[in-house]
Amino acid sequence: MGANHEHDPHHPAPAAGRALRLGIGGPVGGGKTALVAALCRVLREDFALAVVTNDIYTTEDADFLHRTGVLAPERISAVRTGCCPHTAIRDDITANLDAVEAHESRLGPLDLVIVESGGDNLTASFSQGLADRQIFVLDVAGGDKVPRKGGPGVTLADLLVINKIDLASRVGADLDVMTSDADHVREGRPVIATSVREHPDVPEIASWVRAQIAWWRANQAAGGAELAGSGHAH
Amino acid sequence: MPTVPAASTAPAPLPASLLLLADSRLPTGAHVHSGGLEPAAAAGRVRTVAALAEFLRGRLATAGLVAAAFAAAAAAECARPEPRWAAFDAELDARTPSPAQREASRAQGRALLRTAHTVWPAPALAALAAASPGGAHHPLALGAAAHAAAPEHAPAHAALLAASAAVTGPASAAVRLLALDPLAVHGVLAELAPSVDAVAAEARAVPDSPAELPAVSAPALDVHAELHRGQRLRLFES
Ligand SMILES: Nc1nc2c(ncn2[C@@H]2O[C@H](COP(=O)(O)OP(=O)(O)OP(=O)(O)O)[C@@H](O)[C@H]2O)c(=O)[nH]1
Ligand SMILES: [Mg+2]
Numbered sequence: 001m002g003a004n005h006e007h008d009p010h011h012p013a014p015a016a017g018r019a020l021r022l023g024i025g026g027p028v029g030g031g032k033t034a035l036v037a038a039l040c041r042v043l044r045e046d047f048a049l050a051v052v053t054n055d056i057y058t059t060e061d062a063d064f065l066h067r068t069g070v071l072a073p074e075r076i077s078a079v080r081t082g083c084c085p086h087t088a089i090r091d092d093i094t095a096n097l098d099a100v101e102a103h104e105s106r107l108g109p110l111d112l113v114i115v116e117s118g119g120d121n122l123t124a125s126f127s128q129g130l131a132d133r134q135i136f137v138l139d140v141a142g143g144d145k146v147p148r149k150g151g152p153g154v155t156l157a158d159l160l161v162i163n164k165i166d167l168a169s170r171v172g173a174d175l176d177v178m179t180s181d182a183d184h185v186r187e188g189r190p191v192i193a194t195s196v197r198e199h200p201d202v203p204e205i206a207s208w209v210r211a212q213i214a215w216w217r218a219n220q221a222a223g224g225a226e227l228a229g230s231g232h233a234h
Numbered sequence: 235m236p237t238v239p240a241a242s243t244a245p246a247p248l249p250a251s252l253l254l255l256a257d258s259r260l261p262t263g264a265h266v267h268s269g270g271l272e273p274a275a276a277a278g279r280v281r282t283v284a285a286l287a288e289f290l291r292g293r294l295a296t297a298g299l300v301a302a303a304f305a306a307a308a309a310a311e312c313a314r315p316e317p318r319w320a321a322f323d324a325e326l327d328a329r330t331p332s333p334a335q336r337e338a339s340r341a342q343g344r345a346l347l348r349t350a351h352t353v354w355p356a357p358a359l360a361a362l363a364a365a366s367p368g369g370a371h372h373p374l375a376l377g378a379a380a381h382a383a384a385p386e387h388a389p390a391h392a393a394l395l396a397a398s399a400a401v402t403g404p405a406s407a408a409v410r411l412l413a414l415d416p417l418a419v420h421g422v423l424a425e426l427a428p429s430v431d432a433v434a435a436e437a438r439a440v441p442d443s444p445a446e447l448p449a450v451s452a453p454a455l456d457v458h459a460e461l462h463r464g465q466r467l468r469l470f471e472s
Contacts (some may be wrong), residue, residue, distance in 0.1 A: 059466070079266070079471075080266055080468060080469060080470060080471050081265075081266055081469070082265045082266040082267070082268065082407065082410065082469055082470045082471075083407075083410035083411060083469050083470075084265055084410065087265055088265075088266065091259070091261065092259075092261035092262070092263060092264075092265055093261065094261055094262060094263025094266075094345040094348075094349070095263050095266050095471070098263070098341070098344075098345065
């Protein structure tokens with residue numbers, strides 16, 4: 001915070017004039033940062049990107065992204081969340097909004113801003129005031145009963161990613177149970193089971209994100225009138 | 235038969251809109267700031283409830299008094315046709331030697347103005363924001379927000395809000411950071427309440443010129459704030 005001294009807090013960019021904001025949340029260690037890095041690598045040629053990380057204790061995620069070189073350093077920033085990662089993405093999104101708006105005013109028009117939440121519990125989800133779309137990332141190694149437990153991330157995220165399927169046999173997790181339990185509570189919202197490690201080009205997830213950006217742009221061109229509403233493009 | 239007291243003799247209750255402003259759930263990003271508690275804890279100065287009480291007492295008498303006096307004066311300034319925001323800004327900068335603390339104050343003030351202007355759309359809030367391209371200092375934003383929320387008695391309300399926030403913010407950070415017993419911490423806050431009232435009472439005497447506002451300092455807070463900014467491991471912005 002504190003870097004964004006230019007923007008006028010009283011005239012937030014209208015929805016039609018800003019980037020799509022994509023939240024990526026999920027429990028600790030599920031592969032959020034790995035997915036952010038993968039998405040940046042495959043989307044950066046076609047879109048203007050920026051990333052905000054919400055590290056619980058350090059700037060670990062931002063540092064990792066810096067080291068991988070997936071984006072120029074000025075396109076990655078980290079916010080601190082005062083011991084409350086879920087507060088910072090849901091109840092009081094101020095620090096994240098500041099960071100997103102700082103990116104937009106510094107870097108000029110962007111197509112996509114990814115906000116990675118700090119690793120948290122199953123009840124964490126992104127405020128509609130911060131993220132236009134959200135992906136929830138689960139780790140197969142966390143156990144195949146997790147989707148059954150539900151919670152707003154599992155049930156309501158626009159896309160549920162079940163990651164690390166390469167580990168399923170080693171931890172005795174039944175992938176079919178995971179996906180069918182997830183489908184059961186998600187009312188048709190998509191679920192993708194993958195291994196970001198074995199498929200670092202994340203083809204299915206990337207094309208889902210491309211579809212969201214296309215939808216966002218189309219609505220902008222149409223004047224952004226229906227942006228706040230229901231018409232998710234899946 | 236109980237008698238109903240005459241309306242004119244009953245003290246005015248706090249307006250409900252002021253309670254919104256006093257509520258830590260108002261989304262203004264305050265939860266990512268510890269008011270110097272995290273660096274004090276990192277330095278080993280605050281580990282216990284007793285040490286927290288001492289920390290809060292010191293903070294209230296120094297940063298708390300300055301913040302409360304500026305908040306009260308800012309609330310009064312909103313009633314002037316041409317508020318002297320540049321002078322207030324310079325006076326607060328002069329009382330905030332640590333660049334890290336200046337930044338934290340401006341970040342919180344900017345966020346508070348954004349929220350306040352959405353919640354209580356008052357021209358005075360937009361004017362303060364426009365006059366503060368780097369973000370308004372937090373006490374100024376708080377004074378203006380108190381005025382926008384409830385203009386009557388705004389300086390007194392603003393002083394109380396600022397004095398109270400000077401101790402409740404770091405106390406909440408201590409509960410989260412050090413896992414201190416929240417009941418014991420609230421006991422400390424209750425013990426401090428008369429001192430908060432006293433600081434607020436002292437702060438609401440608004441002088442003619444912002445230069446005459448209190449200028450007490452807390453060098454340890456300044457030094458800690460600077461050290462904190464260089465830390466790799468930290469949970470709070472300040
Ligand atoms: N086996 C396997 N490991 C993976 C996969 N994806 C990520 N990992 C590893 O899992 C660990 C955690 O990945 P991160 O991307 O840091 O997870 P995260 O969700 O960002 O973690 P936090 O931000 O700390 O909550 C790292 O060691 C990754 O290399 C995968 O598909 N398979
Ligand atoms: Mg991560």
